[in-house]
Amino acid sequence: MVNLRIPGPTPVPDEVLQAMAKQMINHRGPEFKELMNDVTAKLKTVFQTKNDVLTLTAAGTGGLEAAIVNTLSPGDKVLATSIGVFGDRFTKIAQTYGADVTPLNFEWGKAADVNAIRKALQADPKIKAVLVTQNETSTGVTNDLAAICPVVKEFDKLLLVDAISGLGAIDLPVDKWHCDVTVTGSQKAWMVPPGLTMVSVSEEAWQAHAEAKMPRFYFDFSKAKSNLEKGQTPWTPAVSIIFALQVALDMILKEGLANVFARHIRVAKAARDGIKSLGLSLFADERYVSETVTPVVAPPGLDVKAMLKILREAHQVVLAGGQQDLSGKIFRIGHLGWVTEKDIAGVISALKVALPQAGLAGG
Numbered sequence: 001m002v003n004l005r006i007p008g009p010t011p012v013p014d015e016v017l018q019a020m021a022k023q024m025i026n027h028r029g030p031e032f033k034e035l036m037n038d039v040t041a042k043l044k045t046v047f048q049t050k051n052d053v054l055t056l057t058a059a060g061t062g063g064l065e066a067a068i069v070n071t072l073s074p075g076d077k078v079l080a081t082s083i084g085v086f087g088d089r090f091t092k093i094a095q096t097y098g099a100d101v102t103p104l105n106f107e108w109g110k111a112a113d114v115n116a117i118r119k120a121l122q123a124d125p126k127i128k129a130v131l132v133t134q135n136e137t138s139t140g141v142t143n144d145l146a147a148i149c150p151v152v153k154e155f156d157k158l159l160l161v162d163a164i165s166g167l168g169a170i171d172l173p174v175d176k177w178h179c180d181v182t183v184t185g186s187q188k189a190w191m192v193p194p195g196l197t198m199v200s201v202s203e204e205a206w207q208a209h210a211e212a213k214m215p216r217f218y219f220d221f222s223k224a225k226s227n228l229e230k231g232q233t234p235w236t237p238a239v240s241i242i243f244a245l246q247v248a249l250d251m252i253l254k255e256g257l258a259n260v261f262a263r264h265i266r267v268a269k270a271a272r273d274g275i276k277s278l279g280l281s282l283f284a285d286e287r288y289v290s291e292t293v294t295p296v297v298a299p300p301g302l303d304v305k306a307m308l309k310i311l312r313e314a315h316q317v318v319l320a321g322g323q324q325d326l327s328g329k330i331f332r333i334g335h336l337g338w339v340t341e342k343d344i345a346g347v348i349s350a351l352k353v354a355l356p357q358a359g360l361a362g363g
């Protein structure tokens, strides 16, 4: 079997795959209602929230767009923190819809600095919302949301969180940390194929929504909520992916959230230890390393593209390269969702063979 170790789409367990082979049902009928209610209740458990959780048929980026257009108006001031590619994307969406964005960018490989966020909020009392990435997939850094969220709330700002590659793998108590809109995607930690974005919406986010004037139609939270009350979605949903999500949620809850988080911590440590044992170095600041993706610095001489090809063709190990400015400079091991230490051991032993073949001297 292919050892697919990219940070999404992630491998899907057999039980989950089989759920998708089921015949279609009426998405306005009683079976769908039961399915949707069950999935929504279980999602709330994993989100650790009592607030609404909406399931939208879209890529994760659709969820980010939904978070922006449902809570803001053109001209609203937004503090957009970014520590990499996906933080930049969230910033770009806010700019695209006419928010007055103050970007707050941090060096790639580092976490967002809480004091810098505090200073930016002190400097501009008109800021309405703050954008934060929980886990930056491009750099393998997890922000310290336990520290950042209270600062955002101390200033009483709306907190919009891209948790696409962290939620369900890294502890994120949405209500405890007062995340107003929290976005995730089915193809990351959830062990489900791409196609759904799941979004929590707090009371404050609903208040903001009532005044928000950015244009929206497909992603309108009001339509999603009123339909969800009937056990439906406003538009035809990805029914098969929702079948899959139900089974995956049962697996997650059976393992237990605490155990799922602990497994990700163990697997991530195995990845870091394995990389170090090969004499390679980690890209991310070790204080904020991600438990879902481990980027590795490409040493001089290593042809990352050639290495990825050898791993893929000779070892059935699929890793990710670096994105944008990091292309050719790093490679990334994804370890979220359906993953154990054994999968990582397979990656490390394949790397041992592939590294010297791809130009690494003395490997």
Ligand SMILES: *Cc1c(COP(=O)(O)O)cnc(C)c1O
Residues within 6 Å of the ligand: 007, 008, 059, 060, 061, 062, 086, 133, 135, 136, 137, 162, 163, 164, 165, 185
């Ligand atoms: C994967 C990812 C996204 C984008 O998700 P898509 O489903 O590809 O749109 C956004 N943010 C983060 C942190 C991600 O890991």
